[in-house]
Amino acid sequence: MGGRTFLVVVGTPDLDSAHRIFSVMNSRGLDLSPTDIFKSLIIGDLDERTAQECARKWEDAEEALGRDDFADLFLHIRMVFATRRGERELLKEFPEQVLSHYLPGRAKSFVNDVVVPYADAYVQIRDASYSAASGAEQVNAWFKRLQQIDNNDWRPAALWALRTHGKDPAWLDAFFNALERLAASMFIRRVYTTPRVTRYADLLRELNAGRELDAPSFILTDTEKTETLDRLDADLYLVARTRKYVLLRLDEMLASKPGVSYDHPLITVEHILPQNPKRGSDWLRHFTDDQRQQWTHRRPKRRPSTSPASMASPPSR
Incomplete structure (x- = not known):
């Protein structure tokens, strides 16, 4: 066997090319996803013992969400960090806009402080499974309402809220009240993708700047209120x-x-x-x-x- 085995080294100029070559050559099994690439970058920055620990946490998070939702999670994480609409494919933007804050040297922090808590928040939103000593019912009710809207552009802000204020159900109740009001108004007015995502990006920037519940992007203008009411009163x-x-x-x-x-x-x-x-x-x-x-x-x-x-x-x- 050893005499009939050849090792071929394939070099590529960037991650995008590596992903494309792998997809072409990988004729069996699941296609390599961007999150698989990100995982290899993170695990490759760790010592063997820490790498095993973080790989297990990563895989547990992916199993809890499922492959498709786990991929969506990374789109939302990119939005939280970049606070602007994606312009290129995730494989190029995520390393620049997110991983650059953790590599090299802080790969463990990325797993523990980003992947794990955001994956947990995603599950709570998706399954309306937030738990607390009191007030959980109100928070889960907002999740159910938001998921009736026909887009997920509100989700990065929701993930941010759970990640930063997950132990404060009263604060979350007020936050998701404001978020659903904004999301519902844009939904009813049929605001198209670009201005809708821009509004949420503005909101994320304000949240990161400490504005939180008084973020200006939550506030509907008089024109927006009037148009929303007109749509509700129409056919x-x-x-x-x-x-x-x-x-x-x-x-x-x-x-x-x-x-x-x-x-x-x-x-x-x-x-x-x-x-x-x-x-x-x-x-x-x-x-x-x-x-x-x-x-x-x-x-x-x-x-x-x-x-x-x-x-x-x-x-x-």
Whole structure:
């Protein structure tokens, strides 16, 4: 065997090239991920005993999150450190913007002070599993609300909060109240990615500067408030991405049950005022054409439905 074995050394100019070559040559098993590269850089900076300890912690964190969520975690960590939107691939930016603070010489600190606590925070947010002697229910309720929004751009700020104030549930309650208000407003107004991420980047810079609960980026301008209210008062049913979120939040408020979860396999939004009432029905007698046009798709005349039996419009007489 030894006589038929050849060792080939392949040199590359940068990590990006190394990753690309490995991906091409690795015909079996899982593809090499950026986090695998980062792990090799960190472990390679440690003595053998410390390397084994940190490798175990790293692998435990990856197992707790799963491969995909663990990869997402590093995107969020990059955002926390860089406080700006990514411009290049993670494989290039993460070493420059994050690992450069720890390599060489502080690799153990990166594992203990960054990977482990941020992975733990990620699990608490994802699973709404924050625990405390008191106040945990309110914090977990905010996690459930935020996860109804159709993007994760709020998550780096949430991770920062748990990482820095994880033992203060009252502070977290106030923080996530403000964060959900901001996230919900941008969601309802359909703010697109670039200004949305820029707003969260500004927030992270303010948080790192010590502004915390009074961070200016939390505050909605008068224009933003007006636009949010206008969107809520418009034909909400026709905005498919936001209508369910808004109605479930209203349902939670009306039920006075914070953080209520909706685990039904199907949740639909149904009209109380029928879209196509039958000729001669009371709907046509009590509502003019103009009134039906105004109210059919608007918020006060709808409710969420979870069972087929409740999906039918009220019977006409």
